[in-house]
Amino acid sequence: MVPRRSVGALLSGALCVLGVVAAFGQPRPPAEFLADESVRHYVGLALANLGRAKCTNDQFCAPATPAEIANPPISVDEARAVIHRGTVSGVAEACGLEWVDRSFVPMMSYWRHSERKTERQMALIGLLHGIAQGEVSTAMSAKPCDAALRRDLDAQLSQAKKS
Numbered sequence: 713m714v715p716r717r718s719v720g721a722l723l724s725g726a727l728c729v730l731g732v733v734a735a736f737g738q739p740r741p742p743a744e745f746l747a748d749e750s751v752r753h754y755v756g757l758a759l760a761n762l763g764r765a766k767c768t769n770d771q772f773c774a775p776a777t778p779a780e781i782a783n784p785p786i787s788v789d790e791a792r793a794v795i796h797r798g799t800v801s802g803v804a805e806a807c808g809l810e811w812v813d814r815s816f817v818p819m820m821s822y823w824r825h826s827e828r829k830t831e832r833q834m835a836l837i838g839l840l841h842g843i844a845q846g847e848v849s850t851a852m853s854a855k856p857c858d859a860a861l862r863r864d865l866d867a868q869l870s871q872a873k874k875s
Contacts, residue, residue, distance in 0.1 A: 746795055
């Protein structure tokens with residue numbers, strides 16, 4: 713479980729992102745979105761669960777190695793971008809909007825095709841997205857979306873799908 717202060721930072725970041733990121737389709741969040749320490753914490757959680765993710769040929773990935781734990785296979789900035797998108801997916805899910813094809817699939821396509829990540833890196837990216845999404849969606853379940861947030865998010869998701 714992610715500490716509450718991280719969830720609060722994610723939720724605050726998610727809501728901030730919805731209001732201020734004009735180029736939503738871009739995979740990079742603002743630098744102040746999430747502190748490096750928090751990003752490393754999320755990467756550690758994802759690495760600890762890497763053996764539960766699917767890699768090549770629908771087989772489970774091997775658990776993270778000590779070398780991967782010491783030097784993760786994606787950078788802090790890359791992880792921050794994935795967590796950013798996971799928060800957007802979490803807000804979309806909490807608002808009852810379709811998030812798989814409008815947020816998750818475009819993100820995965822970007823990392824696979826534009827950034828040419830390995831299957832193992834893709835599994836880590838998927839885990840990071842899921843952790844962030846789940847935390848934000850759960851946190852938002854206590855406070856439902858209002859019409860304005862739903863409308864803004866829907867517009868931004870429509871832009872993201874086109875990019």
